[in-house]
Amino acid sequence: MLSEEGFIKLLITTPQTFRLPEPLSLDCGKVLKEVDIRYETAGTLSPQADNAILIAHALSGNAHVCGRYSENDPKPGWWDDMVGPGKAIDTDRYFVICSNVLGSCAGSTGPRSIDPDTGEPYNLNFPVITIRDMVRAQKHLVQSLGVEKLLSVVGGSMGGMQALEWAINYPDMVNSVIPIATTSQLSPQSIAFDWVGREAIKNDPRWNFGNYSPEQVPEGGLATARMLAHITYLSDESMSRKFGRELQDTESYSFAFQRDFAVESYLEHQGRRFVELFDANSYFYITRALDYFDMARRSGGDLAKTFASAKAAFLVVSFSSDWLFPTAESRKIVHALLKNRLNVSFCEIKSDYGHDAFLLEVDALGRMIRDFLRNRLEVQRG
Amino acid sequence: MLSEEGFIKLLITTPQTFRLPEPLSLDCGKVLKEVDIRYETAGTLSPQADNAILIAHALSGNAHVCGRYSENDPKPGWWDDMVGPGKAIDTDRYFVICSNVLGSCAGSTGPRSIDPDTGEPYNLNFPVITIRDMVRAQKHLVQSLGVEKLLSVVGGSMGGMQALEWAINYPDMVNSVIPIATTSQLSPQSIAFDWVGREAIKNDPRWNFGNYSPEQVPEGGLATARMLAHITYLSDESMSRKFGRELQDTESYSFAFQRDFAVESYLEHQGRRFVELFDANSYFYITRALDYFDMARRSGGDLAKTFASAKAAFLVVSFSSDWLFPTAESRKIVHALLKNRLNVSFCEIKSDYGHDAFLLEVDALGRMIRDFLRNRLEVQRG
Numbered sequence: 001m002l003s004e005e006g007f008i009k010l011l012i013t014t015p016q017t018f019r020l021p022e023p024l025s026l027d028c029g030k031v032l033k034e035v036d037i038r039y040e041t042a043g044t045l046s047p048q049a050d051n052a053i054l055i056a057h058a059l060s061g062n063a064h065v066c067g068r069y070s071e072n073d074p075k076p077g078w079w080d081d082m083v084g085p086g087k088a089i090d091t092d093r094y095f096v097i098c099s100n101v102l103g104s105c106a107g108s109t110g111p112r113s114i115d116p117d118t119g120e121p122y123n124l125n126f127p128v129i130t131i132r133d134m135v136r137a138q139k140h141l142v143q144s145l146g147v148e149k150l151l152s153v154v155g156g157s158m159g160g161m162q163a164l165e166w167a168i169n170y171p172d173m174v175n176s177v178i179p180i181a182t183t184s185q186l187s188p189q190s191i192a193f194d195w196v197g198r199e200a201i202k203n204d205p206r207w208n209f210g211n212y213s214p215e216q217v218p219e220g221g222l223a224t225a226r227m228l229a230h231i232t233y234l235s236d237e238s239m240s241r242k243f244g245r246e247l248q249d250t251e252s253y254s255f256a257f258q259r260d261f262a263v264e265s266y267l268e269h270q271g272r273r274f275v276e277l278f279d280a281n282s283y284f285y286i287t288r289a290l291d292y293f294d295m296a297r298r299s300g301g302d303l304a305k306t307f308a309s310a311k312a313a314f315l316v317v318s319f320s321s322d323w324l325f326p327t328a329e330s331r332k333i334v335h336a337l338l339k340n341r342l343n344v345s346f347c348e349i350k351s352d353y354g355h356d357a358f359l360l361e362v363d364a365l366g367r368m369i370r371d372f373l374r375n376r377l378e379v380q381r382g
Numbered sequence: 383m384l385s386e387e388g389f390i391k392l393l394i395t396t397p398q399t400f401r402l403p404e405p406l407s408l409d410c411g412k413v414l415k416e417v418d419i420r421y422e423t424a425g426t427l428s429p430q431a432d433n434a435i436l437i438a439h440a441l442s443g444n445a446h447v448c449g450r451y452s453e454n455d456p457k458p459g460w461w462d463d464m465v466g467p468g469k470a471i472d473t474d475r476y477f478v479i480c481s482n483v484l485g486s487c488a489g490s491t492g493p494r495s496i497d498p499d500t501g502e503p504y505n506l507n508f509p510v511i512t513i514r515d516m517v518r519a520q521k522h523l524v525q526s527l528g529v530e531k532l533l534s535v536v537g538g539s540m541g542g543m544q545a546l547e548w549a550i551n552y553p554d555m556v557n558s559v560i561p562i563a564t565t566s567q568l569s570p571q572s573i574a575f576d577w578v579g580r581e582a583i584k585n586d587p588r589w590n591f592g593n594y595s596p597e598q599v600p601e602g603g604l605a606t607a608r609m610l611a612h613i614t615y616l617s618d619e620s621m622s623r624k625f626g627r628e629l630q631d632t633e634s635y636s637f638a639f640q641r642d643f644a645v646e647s648y649l650e651h652q653g654r655r656f657v658e659l660f661d662a663n664s665y666f667y668i669t670r671a672l673d674y675f676d677m678a679r680r681s682g683g684d685l686a687k688t689f690a691s692a693k694a695a696f697l698v699v700s701f702s703s704d705w706l707f708p709t710a711e712s713r714k715i716v717h718a719l720l721k722n723r724l725n726v727s728f729c730e731i732k733s734d735y736g737h738d739a740f741l742l743e744v745d746a747l748g749r750m751i752r753d754f755l756r757n758r759l760e761v762q763r764g
Binding site for chain 1: 409411506510567568569570571573574577580581585586587602605609613616621622624625626627635638639641642643644649653666670673674676
């Protein structure tokens with residue numbers, strides 16, 4: 001990104017850790033005594049504290065949404081195309097907050113954290129958490145930063161679920177929410193994929209019911225779970241265009257079980273990369289939080305009733321080739337919001353990228369988010 | 383099925399084994415010295431030997447397509463709704479042959495068979511086979527039964543691929559073929575799912591690179607692979623209708639990782655049932671045969687050219703909610719056949735059942751097959 005003077009303007013971010021001021025009561029009925037939340041911020045909070053945007057990440061994400069950790073850091077944050085100086089979510093204009101979700105493994109308290117009661121990692125003694133529990137922890141963080149009302153909560157996939165939870169649980173704390181490529185309840189097909197992913201981890205003897213040492217993690221099982229999930233993030237079309245039936249490193253079929261096809265090589269790479277970054281027990285907890293996500297359930301199946309408490313303006317975005325959380329799911333959300341006479345914008349972006357489009361369709365999605373946020377800030381400032 | 387006299391007419395079938403008269407040369411370049419093919423027949427071959435129908439099974443199928451093994455046998459063959467006295471594929475009228483495919487584990491030679499050279503199971507020393515290799519073995523069987531020309535080759539899914547191979551490899555031996563819910567080449571998405579399924583088996587330490595004892599089979603890995611495949615056989619709609627987010631054996635979320643949802647329970651059941659019937663190494667070989675299936679490849683990508691040798695009449699059937707082998711794949715086949723001025727009937731049956739519809743939509747599919755076969759027999763008899 002060039003600055004006005006034509007120099008490359010580097011955004012440097014620094015991870016921080018927030019200790020919740022009090023124990024966290026969870027949906028399962030249990031209480032977590034000590035909760036740390038890893039977070040990063042970018043941009044400056046306005047004197048009126050009215051320009052804060054919370055970005056909620058997806059399953060495998062973390063707090064490092066934008067910028068770099070140093071001038072020589074080769075890899076920017078996971079949504080750096082969207083968030084930064086002059087970008088759609090403009091850190092010259094907004095104060096951006098992103099935190100690693102509760103239950104994850106990138107600095108926030110999760111199943112591999114030390115249980116203060118035992119001095120040992122929780123592992124499967126960690127309580128099963130929900131998307132709402134993640135948002136409960138975020139609320140404490142946001143308040144600690146001096147923000148009483150967020151200009152927006154933005155998130156794709158599981159991040160979109162968190163955005164929806166913000167709208168109904170803390171209606172006075174959000175001016176707007178932008179749920180992208182998401183759903184109000186996990187479908188049985190997605191529950192099934194999650195189940196199979198966890199089964200793949202269970203079959204890895206190194207998993208050992210969650211009690212693995214850092215030197216002996218269930219890499220094989222976790223990589224398999226990730227490869228499976230990755231198929232659901234792409235579309236049939238994008239896989240055909242990207243890989244087709246191309247062979248890789250071989251001229252003809254090997255007539256063996258090693259990888260022959262480019263798509264196999266790609267999956268292998270994705271699996272290998274994931275196990276370096278992610279934790280198997282966190283995979284259990286976060287997929288279970290997804291399985292349990294069902295907003296209509298708390299109102300006897302009536303989604304419109306669930307949104308009765310919401311006050312925010314909504315920008316709902318889906319992608320045409322997303323078969324994990326298809327457009328029909330976004331439409332359900334939109335209909336429920338409209339029944340409550342809420343301010344809703346909705347767009348289905350035509351894209352071949354499948355569910356991953358929320359990370360890839362930066363231009364179309366960015367324009368929409370940029371305009372929506374400007375408008376919300378104007379409205380808020382009257 | 384009631385007979386004309388109003389009695390229940392039991393069809394009793396008996397599995398038989400055919401030893402190929404000569405070694406079998408395979409696409410990979412290797413030769414299998416001894417090949418046994420398990421098969422069953424039902425009905426009677428006409429004096430002119432013009433009423434024989436070969437039924438080709440799908441991945442997990444076997445030779446027991448119809449009937450029962452005894453009067454008290456509780457479980458009929460896998461397509462008994464479709465095949466039997468008075469049924470769509472009418473064993474009072476046709477001579478039905480069904481054989482277990484090469485590489486499988488239900489009586490035909492496969493990776494768990496004894497290698498005559500070593501006296502030990504082949505395991506991963508078994509040569510990698512193709513769909514065409516399966517058909518090569520079937521051809522010997524059909525000829526041994528005194529059939530020089532089949533009235534039809536019928537099959538769904540992988541069975542449909544075999545039907546297509548029959549049409550181009552033995553054009554003078556088939557009057558017609560009925561490929562159902564199938565494709566002319568496996569998509570990268572399907573290759574990806576197969577890869578993940580095999581990875582799940584590999585992660586099971588009992589698999590041991592294919593060298594497992596019958597007492598220590600990789601049940602966990604194979605069940606996981608099957609559960610994954612099973613998701614691809616159903617449609618999102620059919621899963622939503624059949625299971626929704628219903629809980630099973632629990633009133634509310636357990637906040638644990640045991641099965642809570644009906645769909646999880648269903649998958650568990652499917653996985654458990656499969657490991658009782660199927661073999662992990664066969665799963666490797668048959669999924670690899672599927673991966674390698676690409677009819678256009680042998681004509682430089684031109685599917686129409688691949689079908690240039692075909693002479694049969696075709697009935698091509700797809701199902702609207704099949705996302706594994708969607709209707710577009712059947713259309714590709716139909717276009718290639720039409721370019722060769724072949725006699726083609728095509729129908730997409732509206733169904734919510736997904737890929738499994740070929741086993742479930744018995745009425746609609748049965749009517750179509752019944753009429754087509756009658757017509758083919760008339761044409762053949764002049």
